[in-house]
Amino acid sequence: MRRILITGSNRGIGLELVRLYLQQADTLIFATCRQPATADELNTLANPYAGRLKIIQLDVTDQGSIDGALQLVSRETDGLDMLVNNAGILPGGIAATEATAAHFGALEVDAMTEVFRVNTVAPIMIAQHFIHLLRKGHHPRIINISSDAGSIALRDSGINYSYAASKAALNMLTRGLASDLHPDGVIVTSIHPGWIQTDMGGPTATRTPDETLPTMVKVIDRLTLEDTSSFFNWDGSRIPW
């Protein structure tokens, strides 16, 4: 049985990843989210996939919540085959309407810090807490859902300062972790899911989740240790750091 933990799985890309991995035979999904009680779409999956879907409370910025989630997961399994660090924020959405996190001249410490807490600090803290389970996994992997906005090489505008910098920093953590965990056989990559119609991507995004995520799942599932420390696009092509 393939054991997979996904953060931010109550909506958007995380929810779609839960659906796609449940459709695969022999998977056990730890679908984590901040508020399981109101995660209606996630809860509707609990019946058809009873026994293979565990919905677990996890606010990725809350230490107590991470500890609690680890306890619950550890009760169910002694190993984890994949961690998907998906939860993320882009204040004001793609139009960067929340200027305090996005626009030079209006930036504020608290708004910027919150973006870094969710998009950068949380993924590494969660990896740190769950690593002993991943080390016992089968072809284990940590997938950091990044963004092409975090590519320093592709950057040619200043918009969305916090979001872009938080994803660039996440990419740096991918590289560091990939190096540290290579001896344990744990694959670590960043992947850009495409510009997708979710609450974050907005209605004008170029693609729907259906159009990119089944392909992205195939890319994730085909990864080997040779691919560790890479930055992929959803279709398997490489994105420059």
Ligand SMILES: NC(=O)c1ccc[n+]([C@@H]2O[C@H](COP(=O)([O-])OP(=O)(O)OC[C@H]3O[C@@H](n4cnc5c(N)ncnc54)[C@H](OP(=O)(O)O)[C@@H]3O)[C@@H](O)[C@H]2O)c1
């Ligand atoms: N959509 C795109 O076009 C696009 C493009 C590039 C990269 N990405 C990346 O893809 C990932 C998912 O994005 P999305 O489009 O699905 O966004 P979304 O629809 O806005 O969903 C974001 C998810 O993250 C969760 N989240 C936020 N803060 C959290 C916290 N402190 N603890 C736990 N969960 C938290 C949200 O939970 P709540 O419901 O509780 O807020 C929600 O489940 C993000 O990392 C994003 O940066 C998206």
